[in-house]
Amino acid sequence: MRRWVLAAGAAVLITGATACSSSDSADGPPVLAPGAPGESASPASQEQIDAASETIRHNEADVEYVLMMIEHHGQAITMTDLVEGRLENDDLALIADRISAAQGPEIEAMEGWLDTNVYGPAEENPNHQGFCANGPSEEGHHGGEGDCPVNLDHDDMPGMASEEELTELEEADGADIDELFVELMTAHHEGAISMAEDEGADGKHPDALKMAADVMVEQQADINRMAEVMDQ
Incomplete structure (x- = not known):
């Protein structure tokens, strides 16, 4: 057996x-x-x-990936919110809507994975390993004051837009907003793909690996769609 x-x-x-x-x-x-x-x-x-x-436990790479990807997805939604109703190209607007609609539920799925596998009481979860065991802090899913062994730096995540770039996107208009949105979102998606590839190499839990595989496929498809629209 x-x-x-x-x-x-x-x-x-x-x-x-x-x-x-x-x-x-x-x-x-x-x-x-x-x-x-x-x-x-x-x-x-x-x-x-x-x-x-069910007998496979998560490792630190799984927890780090999920925590970081929640933040990463959150910025993608921020970017789509900044351009809502303002993009010149209708096809590009549909892509932005799709990104926003997809990544919200993905954040909920990742938070659910953390609740089940990371934050839940160990006595109720035989696969629990204690990562961030105190549950989410006020700042988000980071497990409380200093008790989470996963040391994250969200500013260092690949593809993240700077505050200056987000301000520029907010203030852009006309054709400039379309070009800037595609530029920033393409870089953002490429960063997410890079993070998902790292999870595929270092992660352990089947659900986390599946989420990373989905990110690679879906976000590459978004990149391709945006490039096609801009080439028309």
Whole structure:
């Protein structure tokens, strides 16, 4: 049984790190559950895979990624709020609306992951490892005064726009606002992709890895859409 759990758990990690959507994993190679000695392996059921994934604990890279990406997504929404109703290109306005609509629920999903896996009482969560165990502080999901071993510097996150750039975006008009929005949001998305790639390399928890994989796919698609609009 232990041998099967380890094998299935490793397969879940690989699937979580590479999946583009929940449907992609269903189309990939099957996860095999090793049989008894002398018996051939057979495809594991979804229930078996889910049970194996529940035994996988998160690590510090998972927590750091989720905490930072919440802040990162928050600035993307700030940027879309600054240009709401002001972009010249209608197609670009639709892209901005899509970004805002997508990243709000993603923030909620990441906060839910933290609540379940990080902040919840250890006695109620067998996979709890104590990262930021005191729960969110007034400043956000940072776990209270000095008790969180994940030392974050939001200003150093890749792709983050400076206060000066946000002010420039707020004050821009005409065609300038379209160009500046695409410039800043493209850099912002590229930074998010870089962070997601780091999580894919260093993270451990299947749900965090899946969220990072989704970010890579979705935000690259946004970059491509914005480039197409500006090339028209």
